[in-house]
Amino acid sequence: MKKILLSFLVLCASHSVFAQGGIYNNNKFHQLQELWPTPNEYRNGSGAPGHSYWQQKVDYVIKVELNDENQSITGTETITYHNNSPDALTYVWLQLDQNIYAENSDAHLTQTNGKVENMSFDALDKMINNKSKLGYQIKSVKDTGGKALPFTINKTMMRVDLPQQLKPGASFSFSVDWFNYINDSRKAGGRGAMEYFAEDGNYIYEMAQWFPRLCVYDDVNGWQNKQFLGTGEFALEFGDYKVSITVPADHIIVATGTLQNPAQVLTKKQIDLLEQAKSSSKKPVIIVSQDEATAKEKSHAKEKKTWVFQGDNVRDFAWASSRKFIWDAMGVNVNGKTVMAMSAYPKEGNPLWERYSTQAIAHTLEVYSRYTFDYPYPYAISVNGPVGGMEYPMICFNGPRPEKDGTYSADTKYGLISVVIHEVGHNFFPMIVNSDERQWSWMDEGLNTFLQYLSEQEWEQNYPSRRGEPKNIVQYMSSDKSTIEPIMSNSESIIQFGNNAYGKPATALNILRETVMGRELFDYSFKEYAKRWKFKHPQPADFFRTMEDASSVDLDWFWRGWFYGTDPVDIAIKNVSWYKIDSQNPDVEKTAQRKKQQESPKTVSDQRNQANIKQYRVDRFPELQDFYNKYNALDVTENDRKKYQSISNNLSDGEKKLLSSSTNVYLIDFENVGGLVMPVILQMQYEDGTNEVVRIPAEIWRKNNEKVSKMFITNKPVKQFVLDPFQETADINQANNYYPEQAVASQFQLFKQQQRTKQPNLMQTERGSRSASTTAPSQNNK
Template sequence: MKRVLLTTVAFVSCHFVFAQSGSYNTNKFHQLQEILPTPNEYRNASGAPGHSYWQQKVDYVIKAELNDDNQSLSGSEIITYHNNSPDILTYVWLQLDQNNYAANSDAALTQTNGKVENMSFDAMERLTANSKSKLGYTIKSVKDASGKALSFTINKTMMRVDLPQPLKPGASFSFSVDWFNYINDSRKSGGRGGMEYFEDGNYIYEMAQWFPRLCVYDDVNGWQNKQFLGTGEFALEFGDYKVSLTVPADHIVMATGILQNPAQVLSKQQTDRLEQAKSSVKKPVIIVSQEEATNKEKSHSKDKKTWVFQGDNVRDFAWASSRKFIWDAMGVNVNGKTVMAMSAYPKEGNPLWEKYSTQAAAHTLEVYSRYTFDYPYPVAISVNGPVGGMEYPMICFNGPRPEKDGTYAAETKYGLISVVIHEVGHNFFPMIVNSDERQWSWMDEGLNTFLQYLSEQEWEQNYPSRRGEPKNIVSYMSSDKSTLEPIMSNSESIIQFGNNAYGKPATALNILRETIMGRELFDYSFKEYAKRWKFKHPQPADFFRTMEDASAVDLDWFWRGWFYGTDPVDIAIKNVNWYKVDSQNPDIEKTAQRKKRDDAPKTMSDQRNQTSIKQYRVERFPDLQDFYNKYDALEVTESDRKRYQSFAGNLNDKEKQLSSSSVNVYLIDFENVGGLVMPIIIQMQYEDGSKEVLRIPAEIWRRNNDKVSKLFVTEKPVKQFTIDPYQETADINPANNNYPELSVASQFQLFKQQQKAKQPNQMQLERNSASGAATQQNNK
C-alpha cells in the first residue's frame, strides 16, 4: 500500500457525487414506489391487510373410490362457493390439474428436447408412455344443487362453470362435479402425485391435485386461472373439507385432516397405540409395525373400507393409501398444544425412515413455530412413496430410501432429513401463509428454504445444508447471465429453477438476517409478516413492505438488487493510500525517514556498481567536492530544531496532542465491479497479528453506485485489508478482496473419466469391510 505523510492535521471531509452513468431513475437506491402496486383499502402501505381486505371461501364434500385393479379413481364432490368479494360473479373457474398428464397437454407439447443419441431405457419408456397417455380427467357431470346440469367449458387445465344467475357479494352457490381419471405412474410420467408399483404386486398411491379445485379470485388478479404447465404450483382458497375415501380394506390411509371414523377402519390395538403416541414426546410409537405391513402385502383384500376425514380451514386436501405402510407417530408440544407428527412408509424405507422421518417432522414444527406462529393444525404427516418431495396441508410426500441391504450414504440420510423439514415446513408457507405459487414460486419455496436452513442448523453442528449459506449461491450468481432471471419472474419461465426460486431468495434472507438487519430486527419483522398473512393471500409487495415497516430499515435497494435484478456481488479494493501525521519535529520525522532510507533494499545497479566502479570521479579530483557532498538532508540541525520550536510555540495543548499523534490514516478506494450494492465488510489485520472487522452499511454507495473512497483511522499499522472475511455477502470474486493481493488457491483433480462419482455409501463400505475381516478370521 502507498504511504503518504500528511503535512497538516486538518482533514477535508469527503465530497460525494452521483455516478456518472446514474440518474434518479437508475440509481440503485431509488425507491420502489413505481414498481410496487399502489396501496389501497385491501392492502395498505405498511404491508398489512387493509381494513377492507377480503378473500373467498370454498367448502368441499368429496366422495372418492380407489380402484386397485386398474389404478383409477372415481369421485364426486359438492362445492360450496362463498362470494366474499365486493364483485358480482357470473362464472367460476376450476383447476383440472390431472389434464397436465394428457398426451396433448401444453406441458407435453411445449417441452423441448436435446440430443437422443444416448437415451436411457427409462427415458425411452417415459417418452413412449407419455405419447400414449390416457391420463387426464373425464368430467362426467356438473350440476347445481337441484341436480340441473350446468354449462361448463374445459380449456386444457382449466374449467369454467357458468352460473345460472349472477352470484352477488355475500352470497353462496353450491354445485357438484363427478369425474373419473386413471392414476399416473409418477416414475414414468412425473408429477406431484401418482402411484408406485412394487415387485410384490402392491402399490403406494400418493393422491395430489386429484380433484377439480376452485381457482383463487382476489383483489390483485381477479381469477388466477393461469394454465398449469407443470412447474408453477397452485393458487387455492381456504375452506372446510369432508372427504370419504373408499379403498381396499387392508390399506392404511394417511390424509389431510382428522380421521372421523377410527373405530371402523383401525383395530383396537392401533387406536390404543395412537393414543399412546400422543404422550410420547421423545420417540415415535409404532402404530402399524413392519411385520404387520409385510403380512398385509400378501393379502390383497377385495373388500373395501371407507375412511372419513375432516379438514377445516385448509387450502387443499391430499392423501396416500397402501397396504405396505408402516406407521409411526409421536406427540409434539407446540406452546402447550399437542400436535401429532406421523410417518407412513414401506419396509423398503427402513431403517432410515423409522429412525429419522417423524423426528424431522417434529423438529420442523418446533423450529418453524418459533420463527413464525404456533402450528395451528392437529397433525403433520410425512409419507414415503414415488414423489421425491411435495407438500399439502398436514401431509407431505418424500422420496429418499436406503439401499436394499439397509445401509445408506450420508447424502441419503441428510437428504431425507432435509426434504422432510422442507416439505413439512411448507405447512407454514404456503399452506397457511397462502401465497400465489402459480405466479411467485419464491414466496413459498424461497421463504421455506430459508427456514429449512435455520432448522437444519439446529439439527446438529455442521449440518451439510445445501442452500442458505452465501458461499453456496456464488456459482449461480456468477454463471452466464443468459441463463439468469430475476427472482421476481413467473414460475414457468425460470431456467435454473432450484437456484432461482429456492437458493437465491433463501440466501438473500439469510444475508438480511445476519448482515443487513441483524437477527433481532429480522426475526421480529419476519414473524410479523407471517402473523399478518396467516390464512390470507399475500403478494410480494406485502412481504417487502412488512419487512421495512416492522424494522425501520429501508430495504428498497436490497429488493431491487436481489429480487428484481441479476447482478452479482463483487466488491473490490482498488487502491490503498497510507497516511501518517507529520509532527514536524525533526528528531522524530527525520530519524524515521533516515531509517527508512537506510533500510531500503539496494537496487541491482547499486549492488553491482559497488564492485564494478573502482573509483568515482569526485574521489579522483577532490576539488569537485563542495558543501553538498558532505550534507545529509536527513541529519537534524540546529536550524531544524529552532523552526520546530517556533512552530510548536504557536500551538495550544489540543493542537500539540494532535500534532504528536501516531495514528495511521488509510484511504481505500472501493469499486462495485459486480453491480449489486452491498455493505462493505472489511477486516484489518494489524502488523502485530491482531484483527478488527468494520461493517459499513450499503448506503455508502447511495451517491455513487460504482466507486467510493473511505478513510480509516487506526492506532496500529495495518498489514492486510480483506473484504467479506466471513463469506457472508456471496461475493463472487475473492481474488480482488485483499490488499495487498493474495493468491487464492484452487484445486484440480486427476481423473480417468468425465463421469462424476456417486457419493460413497460409507456405512456399506464399513459393513462389507467388517464382514470380510470376519470371514478371513473364521477361515483361519
C-alpha cells in the same frame, strides 16, 4: 429569432430532465414504489391487509373410491363457493391439474428438446407412444337440484357457468363427478403418483391434485386461471373439507385432517397406541409395525373400508394409501398444544425412516413455530413413496430410501432429514401464509428454504446445508447472465429453477438477516409478516413492505438488487493510500526517514555498481568534494529544532498530542464491479497479529453506485485489508478483495472444491459382514 432560441432551450431542458430521470431510475437506491401496487383498502402501504381485505372460501364434501386393480379413482364432490368479494360473479374456474398429462396439453406441446444422442429407451418409447389415458374424465357438473350446469374445459382449466349472478355475500353449491387413472411415477412422474413393488405385487398411492379444485379469485388478479405447465404450482382458497375415501380393507390411509371414524377402520390396539403416542414426546410409537405391514403385503384383501377425514380451514387435501405402510407417531408440544407428528413408509424405507422422519417433523414444527407462529393444525405427516418431495396441508410426500441391505450414505441420510424439514415446513409457506405459487414460486420455495436452512443448522453442528450460505450461491451468481432471470419472474419462465426460486431467495434472506438488518430486526419483521398474512393471500409487495415497516430499514435497494435484478456482488479494493501525521519534530521525522531509506531495497544498478565500481572519482581527487558531498538532508540541525520549537510553542496541549500521535490514515478506493450494491465489510489485519472488522451500510453507495472512497484511521499500522472476510455477501470474486493482493484459488477451482459429489455409502463399506440390524437397529425388530 429570440422565440426560436427560447423554444430550442426548452427542448434541451426537457431532454435534460428526461436524461436525468433515466439516470435516477437506474440508481440502485431509487425507490420501488412505482413498481409496487398502489396501497388501497385491501392492502395498505405498511404491507398489512387493509381494513376491507377479503378472500373467498370454498368448502368440499368429497367421496372417492380407489380401484387397486386398475389404479384409478372415481369421485364425486359437492363444492360450496362463498363469495366474500365485492363483485358479482357469473362463473367460477376450477383447476383440472391431471389434464397436464394429456397429449394436447400446453405442457406437452410447448416442451422443447435437446440433444438426442443419449436418449433412453423409456424416453423414446414415451415420445412414440404418447397416447396417455391420464387426465380427468368429467362425468357431470350439476347444481344441488340435479340440473346440469354448462361447463367449458380449456386444457387444465374448467369454467362452470352459474345459472345466475353470485352476488357479494352469497353462496352457491354444485357437484362434479369425475374419473381418472393414477399416473405411474416411473413413466409420468408427477406430484401425486403410484409406485408398484414387483417383489410383493403391491402399490403405494400418493394422491395429490386428484380432484377438481377451485381457482383463487382475489383483488389482485381476479381469477388466477393461468394454465398449469408443470412448474408453477397451485393457488388455492381456504375452506373446510369432509372427505370419504374407500380403499381395500387392509390399506392404511394417512391424510389431511382428522380421522372421523377410527373405530370403523383401525383396530383397538392401533387406537390405543395412537393415544399413547400423544404423550410420547421423545420417541415415536410404532402404530403399525414392520412385521404387521410385511404380513399384509400378502393379503390383498377384496373387502373395502371407508375412511372419513375432516380438515378445517385448509387450502387443499392430499392422502396416501397402501397395505405396505409402517406407521409411527409422537406428540410434539407447540407452545402448550400437542401436535401429532406421524410417518408412513414401507419396509424399503427402514431403518432410515423409522429413525429420522418423525423426529425431523417434530424438529420442523418447533423451529418454524418459533420464527413464525404456532403451528395451528393437529397433525403433520411424512410419507415415503414415489414422489421425491411435495407438500400439502398436514401431509407431505418424501422420497429418500436406504440401500436394500439397510445401509445408507451420508447424502441419503441428510437428504431425508432435509426434504422432511422442507416439505413439512411448507405447511407454513404456502399452506398457511397462502401465496400465489402459480405466479411467484420464490414466495413459498425461497422463504421456506430459508427457514429450512435455519432448522438444519439447529439439527446438528456443521449440518451440510445445500442452500442458505452465501458462498453456495456464488457459482450461480457468476454464471452466464443469459441463463439467469430475476427472482421476480413468473414460475414457468425460469431456466435455473432451483437456484432462482430456492437458493437465491434463501441466501438473500440469510444475508438480510445476518449482514444487512441484524437478527433482532429481521426476526421480528419476518414474524410480523407471517402473522399478518396467516391464512391470507399475500403478494410480493406485502412482504417487502412489511419487512421495512416493522424494522424501520429502507430496503428498496436490496429488493431491487436481489429480487428484481441479476447483477452479482463483486466489490473490489482498487487502491489504498497510507498517510502518517507529520509531527514536524525533526528528531522523530528525519530519523524515521533515514530508517526507511536504509531499509528500502537497492535498485539492480545500485547493487551492481557497488560491486563493480572499485573507486569513485571524487575519492581519487578529494579536491572535487565540497559542502554538498558532506551534507545530508536527513541530519537534524539546530535550525530544524528551533523551527519545531517555534511551532510547538503556538500549539495547545490537545494539538501537541495529536501532532505527536502515531495515527495511521488510510484512504481506500472501492469499486462496485458486479453491480449489486451491498454493505462493505472490511477486515483490517494489523502488523501485531490482531484484527478489526468494520461494517459499513450499503448506503455508502447511494450517491455513486460504482466508485466510493473511504478514510479509515487506526492507531496501529495495517498489514492487510480484506473485504468480506467471512464470505457473507456472496461476492463472486475474492481475488480483488485483498490489499495488498493475495493469491486465491480461481473461481473455477473454488467451484470444483465446493461442488457436492455423491458420497460413498460408508456404512455399507465399514460394516463388512455385520448385519444391517447391528449397524442400524430397528425398533420394529425388537
